[in-house]
Amino acid sequence: MVPSSSSRSRQLAGLFAKAAPAVISVGLLLLAWELCARYSGIKPTILPAPSRIFAQAMLNREALVDNAIPTIRATLFGFACSLSAAFALSMLVDFFPPLRRALFPVFVISQTLPLVAIAPLVVLWFGFGLMPKVLLVALVTFFPMLVALVQGYEATEAEIGQVLRAMGAGRWRVFVLARLPSALPYFFAGLRISITYAVVGAIFAEYAGAAKGLGIYMLNAKNNFRPDLVLAAVGVSAALTLVLFGLAVLLQHLAMPWEQADRQGQGKGP
Amino acid sequence: MSRLELRHVCKAFGGLEVLADISLRVGAGEFVSILGPSGAGKSTLFRLLTGAQHGDGEMFFDGTPLDNHGRHFAFMPQRDALMPWRRILDNVTLGLEVQGFRRKAARARVAPLFAEFGLAGFERHFPAQLSGGMRQRAALLRTVVQERDMLLLDEPFGALDGLTRTAMQRWLEQMWRHHRWTALLITHDVREAVFLSDRIYVLSARPARIAREIKVPLPRPRGPGGDAARQASALEAEILDIILNPGLSPQPPEGYDHD
Numbered sequence: 001m002v003p004s005s006s007s008r009s010r011q012l013a014g015l016f017a018k019a020a021p022a023v024i025s026v027g028l029l030l031l032a033w034e035l036c037a038r039y040s041g042i043k044p045t046i047l048p049a050p051s052r053i054f055a056q057a058m059l060n061r062e063a064l065v066d067n068a069i070p071t072i073r074a075t076l077f078g079f080a081c082s083l084s085a086a087f088a089l090s091m092l093v094d095f096f097p098p099l100r101r102a103l104f105p106v107f108v109i110s111q112t113l114p115l116v117a118i119a120p121l122v123v124l125w126f127g128f129g130l131m132p133k134v135l136l137v138a139l140v141t142f143f144p145m146l147v148a149l150v151q152g153y154e155a156t157e158a159e160i161g162q163v164l165r166a167m168g169a170g171r172w173r174v175f176v177l178a179r180l181p182s183a184l185p186y187f188f189a190g191l192r193i194s195i196t197y198a199v200v201g202a203i204f205a206e207y208a209g210a211a212k213g214l215g216i217y218m219l220n221a222k223n224n225f226r227p228d229l230v231l232a233a234v235g236v237s238a239a240l241t242l243v244l245f246g247l248a249v250l251l252q253h254l255a256m257p258w259e260q261a262d263r264q265g266q267g268k269g270p
Numbered sequence: 271m272s273r274l275e276l277r278h279v280c281k282a283f284g285g286l287e288v289l290a291d292i293s294l295r296v297g298a299g300e301f302v303s304i305l306g307p308s309g310a311g312k313s314t315l316f317r318l319l320t321g322a323q324h325g326d327g328e329m330f331f332d333g334t335p336l337d338n339h340g341r342h343f344a345f346m347p348q349r350d351a352l353m354p355w356r357r358i359l360d361n362v363t364l365g366l367e368v369q370g371f372r373r374k375a376a377r378a379r380v381a382p383l384f385a386e387f388g389l390a391g392f393e394r395h396f397p398a399q400l401s402g403g404m405r406q407r408a409a410l411l412r413t414v415v416q417e418r419d420m421l422l423l424d425e426p427f428g429a430l431d432g433l434t435r436t437a438m439q440r441w442l443e444q445m446w447r448h449h450r451w452t453a454l455l456i457t458h459d460v461r462e463a464v465f466l467s468d469r470i471y472v473l474s475a476r477p478a479r480i481a482r483e484i485k486v487p488l489p490r491p492r493g494p495g496g497d498a499a500r501q502a503s504a505l506e507a508e509i510l511d512i513i514l515n516p517g518l519s520p521q522p523p524e525g526y527d528h529d
C-alpha cells in the first residue's frame with residue numbers, strides 16, 4: 001500500500017523528533033566552544049570561535065565552494081568505481097567460493113596500509129589530477145562494500161533457496177531472485193559507513209597534493225596560520241559527509257519499502 | 271498405482287545416521303503423513319526428494335526413477351520462506367515466474383485463488399504485514415499454483431499458535447476435499463496427522479525407520495464431535511503409544527516385503 005499523505009507527515013514529524021537530541025547536543029557543544037574561545041583568553045589564531053569560523057566561511061565562500069567541487073567529484077567518482085568493482089567481485093566470489101580464500105587476505109592487507117604513506121605515493125605515480133583521488137577513495141571503500149555484499153548474499157534464508165531450487169531455478173535465478181535482495185540491508189549498512197570513509201579518503205589524497213580541493217585548501221590555510229579557515233573547510237567536509245549519508249539513508253528507504261512494513265508489522269486477521 | 275515410491279532410502283551426514291531405512295508409497299490423490307519426533311530426519315527426507323541433497327536407496331515417481339531434475343514436487347518448507355521484499359501477490363506467483371510465465375499471465379492465474387485462501391485484499395501487502403496463519407496460507411498458495419504432480423508440506427503449521435493451527439488444519443482438510451491433491455505431509459503433531467491423512471507413516475527416533483504404517487479410515491468431511499471424533503481419539507492414542515513405547519516390537523509396515 002502507498003503510504004497516505006497523513007502518514008507521510010507523521011513520518012516527517014517522527015524524523016524531527018528523532019533528530020532533536022542530535023541537534024541539541026551539537027548546539028550545546030558549539031555554545032561551550034564559543035564561550036571557551038571568547039572568555040578563556042586563548043588567541044583566535046590558536047582557537048577561533050565558531051562565530052568567527054562561520055563569518056570567515058561566509059567571506060570565503062567562493063573559494064570554499066570552488067575547492068569543494070573537486071572533492072565531491074573525487075568522492076563520487078571514486079565511490080562509483082569501488083562500488084562497481086565490489087559488486088562484480090562479490091558476484092564472482094559468490095559463484096566461486098574458493099576465490100574468497102584466495103582474494104580476501106589481499107584485501108585485508110590493503111586495508112592495513114597507512115593512508116599517510118600511500119597517499120603521497122599515489123600522487124607521485126598519478127599526478128595532481130583526479131586519478132590519485134579516485135584511487136584512494138576506491139581503496140578505502142572497496143573492501144567494506146565487498147564484505148557487506150558477500151555477507152549479505154550469505155544471509156539468504158536457506159529455505160528460500162531450497163524452495164527456488166525445487167521450483168526449478170538455477171544458480172543464476174537463485175542469485176537474482178533471492179541472494180541479491182537478501183543482501184540489500186547489508187549493502188546499505190556498508191554504504192552508510194563507506195560513504196563517510198570516501199570523503200576522508202578524498203581529502204587525504206588532496207592533502208598529499210592537488211591543484212584544488214578541500215584537502216589542499218586546508219593545507220594552505222594551515223600554512224597561512226588561518227585555523228579559522230581550516231575549520232571552515234572541515235565544516236564543509238562534515239556537511240558534505242552528512243548530506244551523502246542522508247542520501248544513502250533516503251536511497252535505502254526508496255529501495256526497501258518492505259522495511260517500513262517490517263517495522264509496523266500490522267498482523268492482521270487469522 | 272502409486273505415484274511416489276521410496277525403497278530403502280538411507281541418508282547419513284558423516285558418521286551421523288539420519289535416515290536408516292525408509293520405504294513408503296503415496297497413491298494418486300492420496301493424503302499421506304509422515305509422523306515423527308523432532309530431529310528424526312523428516313526434513314532431510316524432503317531434501318532428498320527435491321534434490322537438495324543426495325542419499326542412498328531408490329526413489330520412483332510414476333514407476334520411473336526420480337532424477338534430480340524431475341520436477342514433480344511443489345515444496346513448502348517448514349518456515350514459510352516468503353520473500354520479505356516481495357508483495358504477497360509476487361510471492362505467490364514466484365513458482366510460475368520461475369517456470370517462465372509472464373508476470374501478467376501468472377497474476378491472472380493466481381488472482382481467483384486469493385479469496386479461497388482467505389487472502390483477498392492482501393495482494394499488495396508485504397509478508398511482514400500478515401499474521402502467521404495468513405503467511406502460511408500464502409506459502410501454501412504459492413505451492414499449489416505451481417500445479418505440480420504432488421505437494422510436499424513440511425510442518426506447515428508447526429510455527430502457529432494452537433488455535434490458529436487447529437483452524438488451519440480444518441481449512442486445509444476442506445481445501446483438500448475440493449482439490450484432491452496428492453500430498454505428503456510432514457508433522458510431529460499426532461492429531462494433525464490423524465485429522466488430515468488417509469494414511470500415516472510413523473517414524474522412529476533417529477536414525478529414522480518406518481515404525482508403523484497406519485490407515486486412517488475416518489470418513490470425510492472430518493468435523494469435530496460425533497462418532498468419527500471418538501474413533502480419531504482412539505487412533506491418536508494408539509499412535510502415541512507406538513511413539514512413546516518404541517520397545518514394544520513394532521510391526522513391519524504393511525504392504526512391504528523386504529526382498
Ligand SMILES: Nc1ncnc2c1ncn2[C@@H]1O[C@H](COP(=O)(O)OP(=O)(O)O)[C@@H](O)[C@H]1O
Binds near residue numbers: 311
Ligand atoms: N546438512 C546437515 N549436516 C549434518 N547434519 C544434518 C544436516 N541436516 C540435518 N542434519 C541432522 O539430521 C537430523 C535430522 O534433521 P531434520 O531432517 O531437519 O529433522 P526433522 O525435520 O525431523 O526435525 C538432525 O539431527 C540434524 O542435526
Ligand SMILES: [Mg+2]
Binds near residue numbers: 312313314348424
Ligand atoms: Mg524438520
